Amino acid sequence: MTLQALGIEVVLVLTGLALLLLDLVTPPERSRGLGLAAAGVVGVLLAYSLSGAYAPAEPLAAFDGRFVLDGLAVFFKRFFLLAALVVLLLSVDYAGQFGVRATEFFALTLFALAGMLFCASANDFTMLFVSLELITVTFYVLTSYQRARTASLEAGVKYLILGGVASAVLVYGIALVFGAAGTMRFTEIAARSAELQHDRLFQLGFLLVFGGLAFKIAVFPFQVWAPDVYEGSPAPATAFLAVGSKAAGVVLLVRLLGGVAPDLALKWEKLLLAVGCVSILYGALCAIPQRSLKRLMGYSSIVNGGFLLLGLAAMSQAGAAAVLYYLAAYLFTVLAAFAVAAVVIQAAGGDDLADFAGLGRRSPLAGAALTLSMVSLAGVPPLAGFIGKFLLLRALVEQGGSPGAYGWALAVAVLGAAIGFYYYFAVIRAVWWPREATTQPALPLTPVAATVCAACIAGMLFLGIYPAPVWEAARRAVAALRLG
């Protein structure tokens, strides 16, 4: 029973440990092989998770109910495995930039992945905290992995300090919640949420927990770290941070707001809307003058965190399902952008928009991937991002029958989306129509990079043209939540 529920996580942790051991007997020049092996294991696990054998008909529990394998968990585990697979492939190519042996990077990626998988299944505040810390601590190392680069070290230090503060806030909140409820278990708190919602102590605790998670998804007022850390970290680490770490925060928020304390979350819908709106405006306005793609993606990440929060604030099945779809679209879109960024950084040494000049001619596939990624982020059909935004707005309008806060949120969402066209199109312009004439040579892609780019393009188009399967999966995943 327990082993069936925990199978993937166990295999992952063992693989990570095995990598560290194998590193002792593998010559440095062969360490890329270890990365490919790790990617292979993740790929097999992904295939297993997608097969019918994995998803249980009834939720499975482990660790005395602290770990649960339900529809929501399965959806997010597939998500995390896919993201980690792409990130591992990216880092195999990127290993030359590290300046040190890359095996630890692969192993840490696996440990972070394990943390994310535990997050998806966390059904208890202890599990929540431990799995989040597993992610955060591994990312302290991943962000500063390019030890020779000051920017990378700076990113690691910033992430360490701000992450430490966020963890403190989170653990303080958990303590208060425990003080009020007398239990750490989600199921027990959920059963008493109707009475607990009036408890001031519980409210404060929950607010602090929300703050700790807001750090993960990079929304106001815990968003300051994102641009700096995104810019300084190695591209594969940034990609994993943007997709995996953010989604880990989202799955926990979905479970907490939708499953554990929906009564309290409903009372706070205006707070959620306000935080979402401020994040969207802050990110969108700050993104306009950016010249570094990774930094731009950092601000874009704040905007998208805001959009996700708006979807959660709708507090409906449609809103939660839209959030899941939005994340799925975000996965392919963001990974495409970082895959191209990784390629360009290896060739040009930087990710200023000028380094992308004429990319469309130097490497048509990379140019297409980055262009489609930006178009998808802007929300243009027929790409994934359009459907994601459409579903989110749909969920918000559904709640907009009572105007007021939702009316303002919709106005901000429209404004944020419109500003998005401005800065995303600046990237497209650099790729195809640089202001400066460029004479840079062709940029051949490695087979791995080409595969990643092609797969991300296929994913963006698939989610944009044929949304039905993933949308139905997202709806099933949130069906068990206590939402309207």
Next chain:
Amino acid sequence: MSPLTQIILLPLLAAIAVLFIPRGRVALIRGLALAATAAAALLAVNVLLGYDAAPAGPGGYRFTQQAPWVASLGISYFVGVDGINLGLVVMGALVAFAAACVAREITTRQKEFYFLLLVMTGGILGAFSSLDLFFFYAFHELALVPTFIMIGVWGRGDGRGYAAYQITIYLTVGALVALLGLLALYFQSGAETFDLVALRAHVAVNPLPAAAQHVIFPLLLFGFGILVSLWPFHTWAPAGYAAAPAATAMLHAGVLKKFGLYGLIAVALPLLPEGARAWLPVLAWLCLGNILWCGLVAVRQQDLNLLIGNSSVAHVGFAFLGIASLTLLGVTGAVIVMVAHGFLAALSFALSGALRTQAGTLGLARFGGLLARAPFWGAMLLVALLAGCGVPGFGGFVGELLTLFGAWRSLPWFVVAATWGALIIAAVYMLRGVRLLLHGPAPADAPPFADLRGPGVKAPFLVLLFGLLSLGLWPRVLSDRAAASVAAIVAAATQTAPTGPAAPAPAAASLR
């Protein structure tokens, strides 16, 4: 497969094919674009010819095709034409062909330009054929984005960067506001479908609550209105068109812009009758802003493109007036104005594009006597400018006359004002253009300009002129077919059905 699906797919498939042609093979790329748009235009004309014989499908639409897309969201791929969008599809396909011809002036990065042109064409034709509100919106968005890029990259003049961003922000906001209105409509109707025909049938029995209509109608009015350059949200249009390459201005000012008008007629009026009654008087006032204000602005322009751009903004005012009248004559007139103005705007921008390519400037004071120096171009411009002031024989005359007649009973003073705009102001700015450009001696430093020669160069102009003339001389080709569809819409919009609790309450979160 419905011929409409073929009309939409042809340009889109050609666009994908263009991606795989090496960029050096410009002739092949251009040939493919011409072939795809020509085939789409022929198919569209064939739809027009076969319209009466085709069996009427759901909702009176013909050539329909429906396939589920996301069943749980109530979205399906659903295309069809009735008398209202028939003219738009045919006009759009013809203008797209003409635009592809005129794109000869593009001399850099042709591959990307033709790709975007074909995507835009597919999006336009899809938007006007779609009977599902989701696809209606998505196709429009698909067509809109190439516009921004084309202006930003191939645009001309120092202000092109600013113009591109202005048009991007305005139109994106307009489209998103309209999307919010459509989504609100979808939820408040309680029909849980984006199918326009099903929505109309549902709303006929269960009207939306009046309070909801009063909120949703302005969302659609201003969302669509921004897209059609409704005064005072029109400032993007003249600047954007002045900077745009000719083919882009033709497709946007001529065709894509009509999306908002079509949305108001086909979606907002029949589904939100109560909201329409409350808000159409506002539209009547605003349309005077288009007709009079923008007309007066056009009088002062020193640049041919700005003159055409402002007059184009003024002309759509008549379509707004026809809609605001909410009569059979008025709305039919609006339908004809939309199609006629499409041909006219495309012809005007094609002509100005030809002049700019050779002369490098469009300053009115720089030219003179062009009718004698370039007889074909001059004659075409004369025709376009005369059609612009509503001379009989051209489509615009018929449409504007109908809107004025239709509005007379309910909005007499507005008609008086609009007639001034149509007959006096339009005549002043158009004839001023004729005098400065075509007549009189050329200034000593006039830039060189050789007449258009060769059947291939003249073809797009003749196609557009043919459309303009045939609509003017034989308006029944469109008005007869439009009348039945418009009658149904006017009847739905003017019915005094009880509104109130008949509609089911919108779905609310169970915990509320």
